[in-house]
Amino acid sequence: MNLEEKLKRQSRIRNFSIIAHIDHGKSTLADRILERTGALTDREMKDQTLDAMDLERERGITIKLNSVQLTYTAKDGEEYIFHLIDTPGHVDFSYEVSRSLAACEGALLIVDAAQGIEAQTLANVYLALDNDLEILPVINKIDLPSAEPERVRQEVEDVIGLDASEAVLASAKSGIGIEDILEQIVEKVPAPQGDPEGPLQALIFDSLYDPYRGVVAYIRITEGSVKVGDKIRMMATGKEFEVNELGVFNPKPVAKKELSVGDVGFLTAAIKNVGDSRVGDTITSVKNPAANPLPGYRRMNPMVYCGLYPVDSAQYNDLREALERLELNDSSLQYEAETSQALGFGFRCGFLGLLHMEIVQERIEREFNIDLITTAPSVIYQVKLTDGEEIIIDNPAMMPDAQSIAEVQEPYVKATIMAPNDYVGAIMELCQGKRGDFIDMQYMDESRVNIVYHIPLSEIVYDFFDQLKSSTKGYASFDYELIGYRASNLVKMDILLNAEKIDALSIIVHRDFAYDRGKDITETLKDLIPRQQFEVPIQASIGQKIVARSTIKAMRKNVLAKCYGGDISRKRKLLEKQKEGKKRMKTVGKVEVPQEAFMAVLRQDNTKNN
Amino acid sequence: MVNAVYLHIPFCDYICHYCDFNKVFMQGQPVDDYLAHMDLEMKHTLEQFPTDRIETIFVGGGTPTALNEEQLERFLKDVQNRFGPYLCDSIEFSMEANPGSVTPEKLRIMKAYGVNRLSIGAQAFQDSLLNKLGRGHSVAEIGEIVQMAQNEGFVNLSLDLMFGLPDQTIHQFSESITKAIELGITHISSYSLQVEKKTVFYNKWRKGELPLPTEEAEADMYEMLITRLEKAGLLQYEISNFAKPGFESKHNITYWKNNEYYGIGAGAHSYIDGVRRANAGPLKQYMTKIDESGFPYMDDNVLTENERMEEEMFMGLRMKEGVSKEAFQKKFNHSIEDVFSEQINKLVQNQLIQDTGTHITLTEQGFFLGNEVFQEFLAI
Helix, strand or coil, rough: CHHHHHHHHHHCCEEEEEEECCCCCCCHHHHHHHHHCCCCCCCCCCCCCCCCCHHHHHHCCCCCCCCCEEEECCCCCCEEEEEEECCCHHHHHHHHHHHHCCCCCCEEEEECCEEECCCHHHHHHHHHHCCCEEEEEEECCCCCCCCCCHHHHHHHHHHHHHCCCCEECCECCCCHHHHHHHHHHHHHCCCCCCCCCCCCCEEEEEEECCCCCCEEEEEEEEECCECCCCCCCCCCCCCCECCCCECCCCCCEEEECCCEEECHHHHHHHHCCCCCCCCCCEEEEEEEEEEECCCCCCCCCCCCEEEEEEHHHHHHHHHHHHHHHHHHHCCCCCEEEEEEEECEEEEEEECHHHHHHHHHEEEHHHHHCCEEEEEEEEECCCEEECCEEEECCCEEEEEEEECHEEEEEEEEEEEEEEEEEHHHHHHHHHHHHCEEEEEEEEEEECEECCCCCCCHHHHHHHHHHHHHHHCCCCCCCECCCCCEEEEEEEEEEEEECCEEHHHHHCCEEEHHHHHHEEEEEEHHHHCCCCCCCCCCEEEEEEECCCEEEEEEEECCCCCCCHHHHHCCHHHHHHHHHHHHHHHHHHEEEEEEEEHHHHHHCCCCHHHHHH | CEEEEEEECEEEEHHHHHHHHCCCEEECCCHHHHHHHHHHHHHHHHHHHCCCCCEEEEECCCHHHHCHHHHHHHHHHHHHHHHHEEEEEEEEEEEEEEEEEEECHHHHHHHHHHCECCCCCCCCCCCCCCHHHCCCCCCCHHHHHHHHHHCCCCCCEEEEEEEEECCCHHHHHHHHHHHHHCCCCCEEEECCCCCHHHCCHHHHHCCCCCCCCCHHHHHHHHHHHEEEEECCCCCCEEECCCCCCCCCHHHHHHHHCCCCCEEEEEEEEEEEEEEEEEEEECCHHHHCCCCCCHEEEEEECCHHHHHHHHHHHHHHHEECCCCCCCHHHHHCCHHHHHHHHHHHHHHCCCCEECCCCCEEEHHHHHHHHHHHHHHHCCCC
């Protein structure tokens, strides 16, 4: 292809992604676009093609990004090349979202015609605006009986400040409005800028590990071009590789010899570790390197930590291998070996957020078949000691004695909550109970409000989501971002079972809340831990002082009475079932403790906030 | 060689709210056809797995006394016809009998065909509780059936009593024990309620509508049961069974000693030559299988030696006398200590079992926490 042909092709490329709240119809719309552009025949069409992992399908969310190349013949008779770049739909992955948006020139903003704008959508629209994207509003689900497209159109204008007069009214489910959306992409999304003969700049917006090919980097070429056999350099890590494979997804992978400005596709180069091709990094050519990397690269740091331990300590090495395998695909997962007196050998793992944590746990249990004990998640505390030293604590058990601490700082987030105004009282009460500072409240229209609080991240980590959902009947949506550290009056609370301190159950609490929290935890543990052959006291202590206690009574009767008319196999099965249950417990001291007890600190007395 | 027979009559006039045994509402069922198939099964079983001596027969249900006089006579005649030649002099021939479904004539038929022990489903002595259990009889009818049986010359009478029932108070259970003792029977089986799937109680329990007593209350009831019955001369010989000396149920001891038995009828279980089998439960399937192959059982479960040893322990320990070391050695050619030393040491240390020198037995606490003991012997 000569330069003229390249430029002509470039002028017909449109790169875009879809921004939507969960359930507002993003995947369905993506499917309709794939169908309409002939990327998939009906038979190949599995519903919601872009969400490939089982977990994603089950949870209805996208975790890993995908990009697809499509061809569309517009009404002007020209054939256009579309790259649809999918984005994860969850706050834990906002950095990945920002990088995939950076790979686009435009974004479809899908808003549910009945539900209107949600907090998560708003956050992603701001990310898109930060990246100078052309935003095309689409009001979806207009065929629902409860649809109010005009109200939602007004909301888009009022809340986001976008011109929504040309917003497409669509129903992805029924195939209404798809043609208009595709035409608007051609008309309104700008073609990629950049010089096909300039020094290579390619943005990595995702990467995954393939056991046969090494890391597969998902890239967007912003400047120059890259060919198979080229020597390339990762600008953040400085690592150099030789390109083995280039290609695009349609959505099946199709090999290409060259990718040029505006192209979105994949690259392999015998890269052994996803850490060497980090999301947000820029690939350049060794021979003709770019002067600067593309802006916006950040190394992602975990926000939430927890301990992962195998129930069966013989599976420690299996767990290590599982983490190694997952890390290949997930550069934001961090872990290091740790030892707990109660739980034995395991790992302290760092995650981007709670969902990320749950996903990793579930993948380990499902894909690697390891029963896990998870300790309650903790945030990272910055601790100033009396001797002037500053330390970082990601495991409450490691918190030094109160006497040697000068100050403890904890991370705060800005929490944005959107809800119908009937729930303002409930939301404020909840946030107040979570040590939140009220910052702002704005009416988005006559019935919906946007409330902003500053709240300690540790309080978000403790069942904030669940409580928000239950106190607003599911109508509130929620988003948060880290805003920095603040000093708080925090203390370590230990839990003792049968007079033995259980390190895995220690937590850090605000002093004013310590008594109530201790009471909740000891009561919850009493319910979660089955009776033993002896009485088991449960205590919560701060330093030497016991602040709460409860008691698990000794088991008094556990015996199978019936004869079952000679059905001995049934008796055996019942006993086997009881024994299996016991084997899934961890023996701590002399007490058999079920897995879920180690998460007990997360379960709070919900009646308080309702 | 098999020396015990279990026969299952799956018909009931009403369905109790806790019962998950194989049973059907009687009305409109092909009772005669079913009895004919049981006869065939007895015939084929004896041909395939011969015996030289039958020591116990137990007819359970369902409600065997739901059969009318004609059906009852036909059934017992078949049993006598098939097993009669092998019955020993000391035969224990038990039949379950339900208050309200027994007449003097039925009792005379039973007696005529050799039934010499009745197991009476009393369950409770409060009409309010009987009603909650879905039992179709009254407290008065319990007294009547015992009286009737005694009049007809039945001496060996057992009564079933339940505890741990929804809303049952310890006072009510105490009253039931007193009244049972007053009836002058020779044996009591007393089971705590187990909420089983596919029962009315299970559905209520899932909805949170079954007010069961606490573990404490249930343990208190069990404790009282043992004390009160022992005082009345009904001695505990198994976790749930009490008898005047000499009136222990030989048939149930067959199960606990892990000896073999025939199982005849829909959903019945057998244990023959080291193989456990379960018959098809649904009547139609039961009869079709017999028509097609002569036998109604589904699959063979051939026990390994380890499984047999495990069962020897978790069944045998249910009895007060426990597991005999000598009998174990004789049966398996291994000493009990060789096979289970680890488990025995642990449980002795936890004071749940004891070694008497000749036997391994449950301690007093062990009777309350039997499952903690039994589980230990399972190799999972």
